[in-house]
Amino acid sequence: MLSAETLAFLTDLKANNRRDWFEANRGRHETALAEPARLFAAELTERLTAASGAPVTARIYRLHRDLRFARDKTPYNAHLHIGFSGAGPGAWLVGLEPGKLVLGYGVMGFEGATLDSWRTAVAGPEGAGLEGILEGLGARGLRLDPPELKRVPAPYPTDHPRAALLRRKSLVVWDDDQPMDSAFGAAAPARIATALQEFAPLHTWLRSALA
Template identity: 30%
Template sequence: MSFTGFPVAALDFYDDLEVDNTKSFWEAHKHVWQESVQAPMKALMAALEPEFGSAKVFRPYRDVRFAKDKTPYKTHQGAFVGVAPATGWYFEISPRGTRVGGGFYDADGPRLAAVREAMADEKTGKALDRLLRRLEKGGFEVGGEQLKTSPRGYPADHPRIHLLRHKQLFVGRSYGFEADALDAGLVDRVREDWRALRPLLTWLSAVQVDRY
C-alpha cells in the first residue's frame, strides 16, 4: 500500500476520542482508526523505511497501571525509528495535526552521564551547540525535560549549562494542518526534516556508544 495521505477522518476520530475516551467509543469506531490512522501510518513509515530503517508504530492503548489519568486510549498516534536506545526519529498525528521530531527521549543513569560528558567536552559540546542553533534557525524547536538546577558535578556557570540540564533532548517541528501536513506530499516533508535531524541523531548515538 502506497502512502496517499491521512484523511480528515483521522483528525475527526481523535477529536471525538478526546471527548469520549471510553471502551464503548473505541469499539464502535475502531474501524475508523484502522482505516484512517493505522493503515496510512504504516504506509508512511514503509515509504521512509529504505532510507531510515524500520519503524515501530505504537499501540493505541495507554499504560494506566501507575497513572492518575485512567483514560484507556492515547489521543494521538506515534511512530518511532530508533538508532540507539530511546534515541531516534519520531512522527505523530493528533487532533492538532502532524509533527516530526528526533532526539533522545529517555536515558538511564550511565547513558545520560555519557551524553552530559560529551556536552561538557569542549569539542563535542560546541559541535552540538552549533548543530542545535542551526536547527533552530531552520524552524525547529528544541525541547525535552530539564533540571531546574545544575546536574551534579557541573558548575552553574558552565558555558553549556543550558544543554547539561537536559534529561531529554529532542528537536521537532509541528506541521499542524498545512497543505502538505496530511496529503501525499507529507512523505517528502517528513523525509526532508528527518534528513535535517540526522546529524543530531548521529551525535547522540555516537557519544552513547563511545562513552557508555
C-alpha cells in the same frame, strides 16, 4: 496511507473517548488509522534506512492508555505517535493529532552509561559543536524543551560554559510548523523523510558523540 479520514477518526475519538464508542467504531479504527499507519511507517522506515545508512525500525505507539497510575481515566490516546530508531542513540518522531502535526528527533531519556557519555561529550570539545547545531535549529524555528535538572550535576562546576546542556537528561528538538496535509497521501512518506532531514546535523552529532 494516512489521510483526512485518519484525522477525522482521531477527532471523533477525542470527542467520544469511551470503550463503547471505540468498540462500535473498531472497523473504522482499522481502515482509517491502524492500517494506514502501518503502511506509512513501513515506507518511511525504508527511506530513513537509506538516508542514514543503517537499519531503522518503526514503533507505532499504543492507542490504549496505561491507566494504572493516571488521574485521567480516558482509555485511549487521541493521537498517532510513531518512533523510528536504530541508527545511533536517537530516534525520529512523528506525531499526528487533531489540529497538529509534530516532527522531532533526539533521545527521550539518557540512562546509565549513555547519560555518562552525554555529560562527558557536552562538557568536552564536542559540546561546542552541539551548541552550534542547536542554535542553528532554533534559528529556523525549531523547539527545544527546557532542561530537566535545576542544578549542574557533580562533578561539573555550576558555572560551566555548557551548564544548560549538562542539566539535561534528554534532548529532543521539535518541528511544530509542518503543514498537516504533508502527512497525508501516497507521497507523504517521501515528504516527511525530506522534512526530517533538517535534523541531520543533530543525528550525526549524537551518533558520533554517543557511539
